[in-house]
Amino acid sequence: MIPLSHSLAIAALLFVLGLAVVLLRRELLFILIGLEVMLNGVALTATAAGQYWGNADGQVLVIMLMTVTAAEVAVALILVWLAFDHYRAARVEALTQLREETERRTS
Amino acid sequence: MHSADLINLLPYLLPATGGLVILILSIWPKRVSTRFLSTTALTFLLLGATATLLWQVPGAVGSLLVIDEISRIFTLFFMLGAAAIMLLSFGYAPIRNELHEEYLSLILFATSGMALLVSSNNLVSAFVGLEMLAVPLYALIAWQPTRYGAIEGGIKYAVLASFAAAFFLYGVALAYASGGTLDLAELNTIASSASLLPVAITLILIGIGFKVALAPFHMWAPDIYQAAPSPITALFASLSKAATLVFLIRLLCLQLPLIWEALLPLLWGIALISMIVGNLLALHQQNLKRLLAYSSVAHLGYILVALSAGNSAGRDAAIYYAVTLAIMNLGVFAVIVAFTRRDQDRENLTDYRGLGRRYPVLGIGMGICLLALAGLPPTAGFMAKLFAFGAAIEAGNVILAIVAVINTALAFFYYLRVIGVLFSEEETAVGTSLTAQGPLMVIIIAMILVIGLGIFPQWLLGLLEPP
Numbered sequence: 001m002i003p004l005s006h007s008l009a010i011a012a013l014l015f016v017l018g019l020a021v022v023l024l025r026r027e028l029l030f031i032l033i034g035l036e037v038m039l040n041g042v043a044l045t046a047t048a049a050g051q052y053w054g055n056a057d058g059q060v061l062v063i064m065l066m067t068v069t070a071a072e073v074a075v076a077l078i079l080v081w082l083a084f085d086h087y088r089a090a091r092v093e094a095l096t097q098l099r100e101e102t103e104r105r106t107s
Numbered sequence: 108m109h110s111a112d113l114i115n116l117l118p119y120l121l122p123a124t125g126g127l128v129i130l131i132l133s134i135w136p137k138r139v140s141t142r143f144l145s146t147t148a149l150t151f152l153l154l155g156a157t158a159t160l161l162w163q164v165p166g167a168v169g170s171l172l173v174i175d176e177i178s179r180i181f182t183l184f185f186m187l188g189a190a191a192i193m194l195l196s197f198g199y200a201p202i203r204n205e206l207h208e209e210y211l212s213l214i215l216f217a218t219s220g221m222a223l224l225v226s227s228n229n230l231v232s233a234f235v236g237l238e239m240l241a242v243p244l245y246a247l248i249a250w251q252p253t254r255y256g257a258i259e260g261g262i263k264y265a266v267l268a269s270f271a272a273a274f275f276l277y278g279v280a281l282a283y284a285s286g287g288t289l290d291l292a293e294l295n296t297i298a299s300s301a302s303l304l305p306v307a308i309t310l311i312l313i314g315i316g317f318k319v320a321l322a323p324f325h326m327w328a329p330d331i332y333q334a335a336p337s338p339i340t341a342l343f344a345s346l347s348k349a350a351t352l353v354f355l356i357r358l359l360c361l362q363l364p365l366i367w368e369a370l371l372p373l374l375w376g377i378a379l380i381s382m383i384v385g386n387l388l389a390l391h392q393q394n395l396k397r398l399l400a401y402s403s404v405a406h407l408g409y410i411l412v413a414l415s416a417g418n419s420a421g422r423d424a425a426i427y428y429a430v431t432l433a434i435m436n437l438g439v440f441a442v443i444v445a446f447t448r449r450d451q452d453r454e455n456l457t458d459y460r461g462l463g464r465r466y467p468v469l470g471i472g473m474g475i476c477l478l479a480l481a482g483l484p485p486t487a488g489f490m491a492k493l494f495a496f497g498a499a500i501e502a503g504n505v506i507l508a509i510v511a512v513i514n515t516a517l518a519f520f521y522y523l524r525v526i527g528v529l530f531s532e533e534e535t536a537v538g539t540s541l542t543a544q545g546p547l548m549v550i551i552i553a554m555i556l557v558i559g560l561g562i563f564p565q566w567l568l569g570l571l572e573p574p
Contacts, residue, residue, distance in 0.1 A: 008284060015277055022270060031266055045280035053287035058280075065276060068238045070535055072272070075245045076265040082249065083258050095259040098330040104147040104168065 007048030015041030025093050028080045032073060039069055114170050117158035118182050119222050121271050122189075125151025126215035133208035141206060148211040149190055152218065157184035170290055171232045176570050177426065178226035181353055184430065185225075188346045189218040191437060191549045195444045197339040198543025201337050201451055205251045213243035221350035226410070230279045230289045233354055237275065237318070240347055241268045242490040247342070248335040257449060260334020267317060267327045275314025281307035295361050305366045309373060311358065319351045321377050321411070322384040325404045327431065332400035337452055340396060341440035344403060345433035352410065352429045359414050360422050367417065373414040374505060381408030381513040389521050394454050399439060402480060405518060406432050413495035416502035423527060423571055424494035430478070430567060431487035431560055438476035438553030442469050446545035448537065456525065461534030463526075474526050479557045481522040482515050487560040494564075 006095045014037060021034030050058020080090065087094045125148055132139050132147070159182045166174040192214060196206060220239025227233040245268070249261025283289055285303035286296075297304055313324065320328035332340050363370070386406030392398040410432075413424040446453055446462055446469065453459055463470025479488035492515060499508040560567060 001540065011206055015273075018273070022266075028262065029268075032269075035266070035273060037268045038270075039276065041278045042273065042276045045277065045284060049280065049284035050288070052284070055287065057231075057287075057289050058283060060444075061234075061280065061283065064231055064235060068235065068242075068272075071450045072238065072242050072245075072265075072269055075242055076262075076269065079245060079249055079258060079265055082252050084259055086252065095262060097256040097259050098263075098333050 002047060002048075004052040008045060011044040011048065013041075014038075014044060017041075020049050026093065028083065028092065030091075032076055032080070033062045036069070036073070039065060109167070111163070112168050114158070114161050115163075115166055115172070115174055117146040117161070118155045118186070119172075119219050121158060122153050122186070122215045122219040122222070125155075126212035129208050129212040129215070134266070139208075144192050144208060144211055145193060145206075148193060151215065152186045152190045152193075155218075155222075157181050159183050159186070167228065171229045172223070172226045173228035174226055177353065177357075178222075179568070180426075180430070181225040181349065181569055182222045184433070185218055185221045185346055186349065188433070188437065189214055189342075191552075192338050192342045192346070193443075194545035194549055195341060195441055196336075199336060199338050199444050200447055200449050200544040201254060202251050202295070210247070210250065214342070215248055217247075217260075217347070218242040221346060224350045225353040227354065228291050228357075230282065230291065233280060233291075234272075234276060237274060237351070237354075240350060241272065241318070244268070244343055244347065245341070247339045248331060249337065250336055254336070256330075256334040257380030260331050263327055263334075264331050271314045271324075271465060273314075273315030274310050274317065278307045278312075278314060281310065291357065291361060295363060299363075304363075305369045308358075308363065308366060308370060311375075312355075312370075312373065315351055316377065319348050319355070319407055320400070320404055321407050322381040322404055325381070325384070328404060329394075329397040329400040332396045333394060333454070337396075337440055337444045337447060341437055341444070344399065344440065345436040348403070348407075349433040350431045352425070356414065356422060356429070357404035359417075371415060371417075374411055376503075378408045378411035378415060378507065379510060381405060381411065382511060383408075386514050386517045386521075389518070392521070393445065393456050395456055395459065395525065396452065396454070398456075398525070402518065402521070403432070403436065405514060406480070408514075409492060409495050409511055411489075412504070412507050413498050415507070416504060418498060418502055420494070421498035421500055423568055424491070424498045426568055426571060427564065428491040428495055431434050431491045431557070434553050434556050434560070435476045435479045435488060436559065438472060438550055439480070441546045441549040441553060442473040442476070445469050445483050445543065447551065453537065456528050458535050459525075460528055460531050463529035465534065468547065469550060470529055472554045473529060475554050475557060476550075477522045477526055479561070481519050485558065485561045487557045487564070490561050490564045 016032045018037030022031050045060045046058040084090050126299045159179050163172050188525050216241050220236050224236030227236055245261055245265040248264050249257045252258050280305050316324040382405050385401050389398050389401035409426050410425050413421045479486035482488045482492045496511055
């Protein structure tokens, strides 16, 4: 049997990997993939902990997680598609319409 | 499953059923009028609100949901608040022709998510509630994608909310790994050898911090406030924030004796940064919606001041503050909705010049809500701050209370600036056409509640007392 600390370490690595992808990549689709990797790290933690404690709560958590993430990604992908449709771009640099307005605007 | 459980579940089931019914109406062969749809949605919300009155408190549904006075107050408040948001949406010109079935049903789903979140006693049901609240908001923020910045706002919120959810869930999974339970009440009994628990609670705090926009996790808030249609901004500036806050209050009021000491510096730090950063960034802000976003970062800092006291006075103060903050924000955004132009919001403060003189009721309503946010007696905002800082002093956090009071004084500057612009002599050239009655109704009710709760705070606090 694999000890809990090993699986937790791998899961933490996955989470950090996903975090790095979200923070470093500039393409919207990669950011979504990074989020998925982060959530997979969570799922691994929950499954491993469920095995360690010998109850089903961890697996319930993973099933809930998968369902909710599917819904979340569906909506997020529609938004990315809309961005591509309107701006012809799938990178974050294209999204710069909203910004600070501390100076008095003359319009 | 007993029949009592079914009655307890009604307030969660009714809004969700309402959302499904409205979706079914959308595929009805004959065209269904918007008036009929909105009546259906409002009926389900009011039925849900009535169903909370049938609750036998204290009760529970399995180990997932706990039904007490806090969940009753907030569920009732969310149902009525969601009805107010719908009224605001019908008076909001830029998306008036885009109010289809989906819009109403998304608001209903979000409402049932909020109700789930405030009464969850288990980390899994809290997570499901949190996401049922967040996912409809992605779509609602980007409603009518041709509006300026709408898509950008939607994507930013989607990415940040998923990011926050990932942190929250990692915390949940680690808490489970350290104790083998997902039950909030049982987290308390985890043995002291569990070194993972402080990390887990910190991660959950980061996730919630992103969701409610505490500094230093507040960067997204002004953009989303600006991008969303004003009724939706009102929805997440008041209702959704209050829902997430109640979960935070439940979590922190467990006391978690073993890790409370380790958690306190973190809470203090977040409270200090939120107050100072929020107020400083709001000082020179020219865009009214962004200004309100920064000011609510500061308000959440005040709420954390109350919570870090860690006593029952702090808990009551935080709950009172959450309710009043939601009402005040609802009032301010109702005025923004009422003053909106035909195709977009008034963004810049100069566009509001002199409008308070021309429309006295709206102007006075806005003035009262802003003064309440600033914390002037006899409004509810003053009492909320008094309770919050009083709780902090009672617990010995004098320095934190002093910083909070200084920040309150600082905040007066920008709230008064908005009121000054609103009632200035010269009038803006940007024309306006006020037609809607809905926002007017909301602002008047908000005004009455802000003053009423300020003079008689025991209306709310009395409900929290155990009988």
